[in-house]
Amino acid sequence: MNRxxxxxxxxxxxxxxxxxxxxxxxxxxxxLFQEIMECPEYYPTRxxxxxxxxxxxxxxxxxxxHGSDFELVELGAGDATKSIHLLKQLMSEDAAFTYYPIDISSNVIKMLQDKLPKELPGINVQGLNGEYFEMLEQVNSSSKKRKVVLFLGSNIGNIPPEKVVSFCTEMRSHLAPGDMVLIGFDLKKDPRTILAAYNDKGGITKRFNMNLLRRINEEFxxxxxxxxxxxxxxxxxxTGTCKSYLVSLAEQRVCIGDTDCFDFKEGEPIHTEISQKYTVEQTDDIAAKSGFKPVKHLFDSRHWFLDTIWECL
Ligand SMILES: C[S@@+](CC[C@H](N)C(=O)[O-])C[C@H]1O[C@@H](n2cnc3c(N)ncnc32)[C@H](O)[C@@H]1O
Known part of the structure; x- marks a missing residue:
């Protein structure tokens, strides 16, 4: 059966x-996610x-x-709008690296594989379509070079906070001492600013959330x-936890194909996304508990977002 x-x-x-x-x-x-990144309310990308x-x-x-040649692996690369700046910088310095964008969406991997060599002639890019760690293991099996891992866009916020240490520990288990990771954490701030980012006036986040149901209709x-x-x-x-739900507006039965039917009560929620917000201290604590040492904190001018760089111990 399909996963x-x-x-x-x-x-x-x-x-x-x-x-x-x-x-x-x-x-x-x-x-739709590209449109969300353009929304005035969606501050994390900016x-x-x-x-x-x-x-x-x-x-x-x-x-x-930290050494010579390396493999630059990006978990959940999306359209790489931000990482492309780093790729340009590395290319301008003649750094010896291969870029491995990993994404569960085959669509973005195809797009990057096509777009990057045109925008950055000479780049070595090996797109990998699949789950974060399954694909990271694939990189490991084909290369013994040191690894630098990017995990941007506060994707880490989609991991429930009670599982974030085990997630980072698993990431660490695929890496070696001296390897580095750069992780984007969205920081705690005015709750109204945070909530608005997931409830934009133009309704794009709503369409993004609803797209999950549309996709299930279409594919199954x-x-x-x-x-x-x-x-x-x-x-x-x-708690710093932002959650998105799809709430049933009526008592209704939904069927997937002929066999699998689900009864919803009016007001019953389906939880679809978590976007956890952290303090800087909490991120340092996650690093310490999962086998990393924080080596640099990079902030935007408002200190709303943290790109933290960790080294594997
Ligand atoms: C919120 S977008 C962020 C994209 C990009 N990192 C950025 O900062 O703009 C999350 C991306 O991660 C990918 N993704 C989510 N969960 C994944 C998983 N378990 N394995 C691989 N890719 C995943 C999605 O397909 C999507 O492209």
């Missing part, structure tokens, strides 16, 4: 229903872009200080009626 299909059945059969956010990204979802357009010389110096012949679900994000400044 996406299995995960949909598992999530919809759970006591508290959920759908995994990694399935947002098909061709339509990738395009904050991290400020870091990547202004501080790539520092980032490159740190990565290159389900009959979700999108007009009977509402996008509902919440942010708790106490």
């Amino acid at each position: 996406f299909y299995e995960d949909v059945l598992k999530g919809l059969s759970a006591g508290s229903r959920y759908l995994e956010s990694k399935y947002f990204y098909d061709k339509v979802g990738d395009k 904050c991290e872009m400020e870091i990547f357009s202004g501080q790539t010389a520092d980032i490159s110096a740190l990565f290159r200080d 012949g389900a009959d979700f009626d999108l007009s009977k679900f509402e996008h509902y994000p919440v942010y708790d400044p106490g």
Whole structure:
């Protein structure tokens, strides 16, 4: 059985229903995420872009200080709008590296494989379509060179906070002492600013969330009626957890194909995404607990976003 299909059945059969956010990204979802990045309310991309357009010389110096040739692996690369600044910097310095963008969306990998050699002639790029660590292991099996891993866009916020140390420990287990990672964390700030980023006035985040149901309809012949679900994000400044839900607006039955049917009560939620916010101290603590040493904190001018660089112990 297809893994996406299995995960949909598992999530919809759970006591508290959920759908995994990694399935947002098909061709339509990738395009909607690019539109989200342009939304006035969606600050994380602009904050991290400020870091990547202004501080790539520092980032490159740190990565290159630690040895010679390396493999630059990006987990969940998306359209690489920010990392392209670092790639340009590394190319301008004649750094010896191969860039491995990893993404679960085959669409973005095809796009990067096509676009990057045109924009950066001479770049070595090896796109990998699949799950983060399965693909990282594939890089390991083909190269013994040191690794530098990028994990941008606060993708790490999509990992529930109680699992973030085990996620980073797993990342560490695929790396060797001296390897480096750069992780983008969205920081705690005015709760209204955070909530607005997941509830833009133009309704693009809503369409992005709803796209999951549309995708299930299209790929598995389900009959979700999108007009009977509402996008509902919440942010708790106490825990730093932002969650998005799709809430059933009516009592209804939804079937996937002929066999798998699910009854929804009016007001029943499907949890679709978590976007955890951190303090700088919390990120240092995660590093220490998962086998890394923080070596540099890079901030945007408002200190709303942190790109932290860790070295593997
Ligand atoms: C929020 S977007 C961010 C893209 C990019 N890092 C940026 O900062 O603009 C998340 C990306 O990670 C990919 N992704 C999410 N979960 C994944 C997983 N488990 N394995 C591989 N890719 C994943 C998605 O397909 C998507 O392209």
